[in-house]
Amino acid sequence: MSLGSPHPHPAGAHLRPPLGMALGVVAGSGRPGPSRIAAPVGDAVLDIASLAVAENGPHAALLHRPNLDGLLAAGRPAWREVFGWLAEQLADPDRLSGHLLPATGVVPVLPFTVADYVDFFACEQHAVNVGRIYRPHAEPLTPNWKHLPLGYHGRAGTVVVSGTPVVRPVGQRGPGDAGPTGALDVEAEIGYVLGGSGGVPGEPVELAHALDHIFGVVLLNDWSARDIQAWESRPLGPLLGKSFATSISAWITPLDELAAAWIDPPPRDPQPLPYLLGPTDRGLDLTLEIWLNGELVSSPPAADLYWTPAQLIAHLTSNGASLRGGDLLGSGTVSGARREQRGCFLELSRNGAEPVSLADGSSRAYLCDGDEVVITATGPAVGGGRLSLGEVRGTILPTTSRI
Known part of the structure; x- marks a missing residue:
């Protein structure tokens, strides 16, 4: 499966500018x-x-x-x-x-010091696809999924700027089995860069004020070692399967630049609790693209993300946790209903069962050493037309350590 389009941005262009204001x-x-x-x-x-x-x-x-x-x-x-x-x-x-x-x-x-990094699981289609792969004979969504935004607290110290190479990680992959990951994956995400006052510890940020804390938006690739992740996440995790690297765009698009991209969220059943409801509960109509070695392999749509940016902030602080300037929140993998809209190779290849065919005759279940991944995105621009966000790219280098 390949969308087959040539890459508009040549490999190696590590500072390709977006269209629209960005810093x-x-x-x-x-x-x-x-x-x-x-x-x-x-x-x-x-x-x-x-x-x-x-x-x-x-x-x-x-x-x-x-x-x-x-x-x-x-x-x-x-x-x-x-x-x-x-x-x-x-x-x-x-x-x-x-x-x-x-x-x-x-x-x-790296344009700012990352204070904390939290990655969410906000896309229903991604959650359903992954659930069907790992739990084929059970309900794909866990019972809590539609009641609250799920997420994990990531590692701020390994967030890197676009263009930084990613070394294939090593880790435990099963009983007595350790070595380089054989299932290195991408996750095409939207990242929200937070700033301003973190508020008073113990006082949640109300949904109505949540967007006041978002400085801007980046594209984010939460690189994942699926075999390491699957073995360690029983039930806790992920940890080493994701902590080795997370890449973000070099350019941050101010949230105000995306004023024309706001869209109503999808219908929800059951209704979320009151602290997750209000006028700021809206999503962003962005279309992402995943390019592998110059070939378009997926176009994930963010318009129907189940949990919206304001909800992520309201939920994150609902227990009294305070924000800090430089906090980075990831949406989690963005995926659509069709195969060519899936935002990671776990979904695109069904965990290796259906490898992705490429135009050069090769195929990929997961990433190979030397592969370059570029994630781009566009959305409606104020005044008409479309703006593009700063791309995020990374090239896979061979393992340099062993366990």
């Missing part, structure tokens, strides 16, 4: 000094720090830092000032002269 952090370009906050402008990169100083932009001190941590902590009023000012600058190319860096001379840097 990130870059280093290099031959200039001395630390990394700098930047924005993509066509085939170039805008040095926001120098522009903010030259044009007396709002919160210039926050924009003159080596990452986005300070801006994330400043909260939504400051974000909107910066986004509004930046939109004005981008509309007047003459102002940008002298502040543009060639994209070929810079490299992406």
